[in-house]
Amino acid sequence: KAGVTQTPRYLIKTRGQQVTLSCSPISGHRSVSWYQQTPGQGLQFLFEYFSETQRNKGNFPGRFSGRQFSNSRSEMNVSTLELGDSALYLCASSLGPESYEQYFGPGTRLTVT
Amino acid sequence: EDKVVQSPLSLVVHEGDTVTLNCSYEVTNFRSLLWYKQEKKAPTFLFMLTSSGIEKKSGRLSSILDKKELSSILNITATQTGDSAIYLCAHGAQKLVFGQGTRLTINP
Numbered sequence A: 001k002a003g004v005t006q007t008p009r010y011l012i013k014t015r016g017q018q019v020t021l022s023c024s025p026i027s028g029h030r031s032v033s034w035y036q037q038t039p040g041q042g043l044q045f046l047f048e049y050f051s052e053t054q055r056n057k058g059n060f061p062g063r064f065s066g067r068q069f070s071n072s073r074s075e076m077n078v079s080t081l082e083l084g085d086s087a088l089y090l091c092a093s094s095l096g097p098e099s100y101e102q103y104f105g106p107g108t109r110l111t112v113t
Numbered sequence B: 001e002d003k004v005v006q007s008p009l010s011l012v013v014h015e016g017d018t019v020t021l022n023c024s025y026e027v028t029n030f031r032s033l034l035w036y037k038q039e040k041k042a043p044t045f046l047f048m049l050t051s052s053g054i055e056k057k058s059g060r061l062s063s064i065l066d067k068k069e070l071s072s073i074l075n076i077t078a079t080q081t082g083d084s085a086i087y088l089c090a091h092g093a094q095k096l097v098f099g100q101g102t103r104l105t106i107n108p
Helices: none
Strands: A005-007 A010-013 A019-024 A031-038 A042-050 A053-057 A064-068 A074-078 A087-094 A108-112 B003-007 B010-014 B019-026 B033-038 B044-049 B055-058 B061-066 B071-076 B085-091 B102-107
Touching: A005 A087, A010 A019, A019 A087, A019 A108, A031 A074, A042 A064, A042 A074, A053 A064, A074 A087, B003 B085, B010 B019, B019 B033, B019 B085, B019 B102, B033 B071, B044 B055, B044 B061, B044 B071, B071 B085
Parallel strands: A010 A108, B010 B102
Antiparallel strands: A005 A019, A019 A074, A031 A042, A031 A087, A042 A053, A064 A074, A087 A108, B003 B019, B019 B071, B033 B044, B033 B085, B055 B061, B061 B071, B085 B102
């Protein structure tokens, strides 16, 4: 069974631009969560989607948004990029909201210059 | 706010040694405790511990949950250089709260 896939794997953007990252969960998994990983803050929860609905949101500004499609694929968007948004963005999928085992994708490395 | 703390933050041992990594948590409503291994890429799932499953083992790795002490340990016996990684502990259901991680280095 294929794992979680994320595209693109690497991205370089300029301050002020916006970016969209994509995540395809493991087949049969319907919950998708997003995390930001930085050397200073570690892994921090961004948001979680199930059945095209955002169920949980972390403490991030409104510039960070996401959505989920009917096939469970998810996208996250960051607008008006800041230097501090440089990070590894990880997507994780699980069977559903009551399944606690989350499996991570390879991540998208975003660099903002 | 839920909190997870790992110790030590860094550990260097020789191949063949046994290591114990610690994770303590302060949470409002315990759901699960998960362990992940992270090398130069995404975290790889190791174990999930819950109130109904407080001990897990896979090969040289094992983990125990102590709900009384609000903590968990991850043991690795007969360590190998391939065990070198950051080990992450997390609490939660869909919203995982991670500890800082323990960077484990195995020297040959």
